[in-house]
Amino acid sequence: MLKRPMLSAALLASASLLAMTGATWADDGVQAAKDYIKKVTAPVTTWDGPTTGPKASGHKLIVYVSTDQRNGGARGVGMGIEQAAKVLGWEVRAIDGQGSVNARAEGISQAIALKADGLVLDAIDAAEQASAIESAVKAGIKVVGWHSGAKPGPMPKYGVFTNITTDPMEVAKAAASYAVADSNGKAGAIIFTDSAYAIAIAKSNEMATVIKSCKTCAVLSVQDTPLADAANRMPQLTTSLLQRYGAKWTYALSVNDLTFDFMAPSLQSAGIGGGAPPHAISAGDGSEPAFQRIRSGEYQVATVAEPLSLHGWQIVDELNRAFAGDKPSGYVAPPHLFIKANINKDGGPNNVFDPQNGYRDAYKKIWGK
Numbered sequence: 446m447l448k449r450p451m452l453s454a455a456l457l458a459s460a461s462l463l464a465m466t467g468a469t470w471a472d473d474g475v476q477a478a479k480d481y482i483k484k485v486t487a488p489v490t491t492w493d494g495p496t497t498g499p500k501a502s503g504h505k506l507i508v509y510v511s512t513d514q515r516n517g518g519a520r521g522v523g524m525g526i527e528q529a530a531k532v533l534g535w536e537v538r539a540i541d542g543q544g545s546v547n548a549r550a551e552g553i554s555q556a557i558a559l560k561a562d563g564l565v566l567d568a569i570d571a572a573e574q575a576s577a578i579e580s581a582v583k584a585g586i587k588v589v590g591w592h593s594g595a596k597p598g599p600m601p602k603y604g605v606f607t608n609i610t611t612d613p614m615e616v617a618k619a620a621a622s623y624a625v626a627d628s629n630g631k632a633g634a635i636i637f638t639d640s641a642y643a644i645a646i647a648k649s650n651e652m653a654t655v656i657k658s659c660k661t662c663a664v665l666s667v668q669d670t671p672l673a674d675a676a677n678r679m680p681q682l683t684t685s686l687l688q689r690y691g692a693k694w695t696y697a698l699s700v701n702d703l704t705f706d707f708m709a710p711s712l713q714s715a716g717i718g719g720g721a722p723p724h725a726i727s728a729g730d731g732s733e734p735a736f737q738r739i740r741s742g743e744y745q746v747a748t749v750a751e752p753l754s755l756h757g758w759q760i761v762d763e764l765n766r767a768f769a770g771d772k773p774s775g776y777v778a779p780p781h782l783f784i785k786a787n788i789n790k791d792g793g794p795n796n797v798f799d800p801q802n803g804y805r806d807a808y809k810k811i812w813g814k
Contacts, residue, residue: 474625474658474660475626475630478622478623478625478626478659479626481619481622482619482622482623482782485619485779485780485781486784486786488791488801489779489781489791489800490801491802492802492807493776493802494774494778495762495774495775495776495807495811496807496810497811498762498765498766498771498774498811498812499765499771500811501534501765501812501813501814502765502768502769505535505562505563505768506536506538506559506560506562507530507536507537507538507562507563507565507761507764508537508538508539508540508552508555508559508561508565509523509526509537509538509539509540509564509565509566510540510549510552510555510564510565510566510569511523511539511540511552511568511569512549512567512569512673513541513542513543513544513672513673514539514541514543515544515703516701517702517703517730517732517733517735518568518592518701518702518730518732518753519567519568519591521753521754521757521797522567522568522751522753522754522760523539523567523757524754525754525757525760527539527757528754529758529761529762529808530761532808532809532812532814533761533765533814540552540555540556544672544673544674545673549573549574549577550576550577553566553574553577553580553581554580556586557580557581557584557586561586562586563586563588563589563764563768564578564586564588565590565591565764566588566590567591568591568592569593570594570642570643570644571600572594572603573641575603581604582604587606587764588603588604588606589605589607589609589760589763589764590605590608591608591609591610591760592608592609592642592644593605593608593644595643595644595647596612596647597611598773598775599773606763606766606773607763607774609756609763610644610751610756610777611729611777611779612780613644613647614647614648614651615779615780616648616728616729616780617647617650617651617652617655618651618655619749619780619782620648620698620726620727620728620747620749620782621651621652621653621654621656621698621726623747624656624696624698624726625655625656625659625662627746627747628696630659630662631661631662632656632662632663632695632696633662633663633690633693633696634652634656634662634663634695634697635686635696635698635723636664636666636668636698637697637700638667638670638699638700639670639671639700639701641673642700645672645701648700648728648729649698652698652728653667656698663693665690666690670682672701672703672704675703675704678707679704679706679708680708680710680711683708683711684711684714684715687712687715687717695722695724696723696724696725697726698727699725699726699727700727700728700729701727701728701729701730702729702731702732702734702735702745704725704727705727705738706732708744709738709744719738719741719742720742720743725744725746726745726746726747726748727745727748727749728749729749730748730751731750731753731783731798733796733797735748735750736788736793736797737796739783739784739785740785740793746785747782747783748783749781749782749783750782750783750797751778751798752781752798753797753798754797754799755778755799755804756778758805758808759776761808762774762812765812778800783798
């Protein structure tokens with residue numbers, strides 16, 4: 446006869462409490478997810494970023510190379526850069542990387558040829574373009590990244606002054622926690638990622654960890670498919686996954702809203718309505734089509750939206766710090782989850798996450814404008 450292991454007093458007390466309340470360990474995890482979702486869906490009304498820094502530098506030429514202007518996140522950040530740079534009287538030029546490694550490298554080369562003062566890697570992985578970035582740094586160009594690595598902060602290995610992003614671990618936690626909370630601990634998830642980007646892998650790994658931590662949930666599959674080729678790949682991939690997993694597939698988690706732009710037609714062809722499983726949840730970026738889908742309840746239930754305009758203003762501020770010889774601000778915006786209940790707050794009516802926390806005035810004050 447096997448002996449049961451002795452339980453500590455703390456574990457015995459916890460077990461007794463759960464027994465008295467009729468709860469289980471899984472229930473406790475679901476409630477924790479629901480509590481976290483309340484936090485990340487709350488309105489953003491207070492500025493928690495920097496309040497001091499160098500005054501505005503003189504005229505500068507800033508070139509931002511976008512990974513792909515079809516990507517709503519990259520496009521939105523570029524618009525924020527242009528707004529903020531206008532306040533400082535800086536010149537901005539945009540180059541579209543067109544979803545191609547070679548085109549992105551050529552874009553950086555163009556920035557060097559233009560003798561830019563600052564270069565922005567707009568959703569371009571720094572490791573992918575290490576050689577081109579090295580050339581830019583040698584030319585005296587200050588480089589700031591957006592989604593250029595797996596975490597926020599300086600990237601000295603690549604010569605990147607700082608990388609701007611919300612914490613991808615928190616973004617992933619918010620997306621996956623919503624699947625756990627919304628399903629009451631019964632999510633059957635397929636996760637979509639793109640191994641071309643370190644930040645995408647970091648997000649998908651964390652989403653898998655969160656889902657697996659829910660004992661009554663399941664990660665059915667992790668699909669590595671290029672975002673740049675989503676239009677061609679997602680329709681057939683969606684059909685194949687429906688055939689393979691059927692009703693077990695209740696939640697689709699992706700590192701980007703772009704995945705879901707091309708999933709709906711296959712779901713419709715399979716006779717699946719817009720409000721039926723699999724429910725789509727994105728861990729970034731908060732595109733206009735995603736907001737529209739969530740608002741209408743058609744083929745997407747949530748997105749962890751990046752404050753794209755705020756990030757554009759932060760990029761300009763970080764470049765100004767680099768020009769002045771200062772350190773990066775270290776600011777990391779907290780994650781914010783949009784669902785149907787809060788879709789018309791925090792800029793949602795305009796199909797974008799634009800925090801109403803006075804960030805523009807805060808940056809203008811720092812710059813003396």
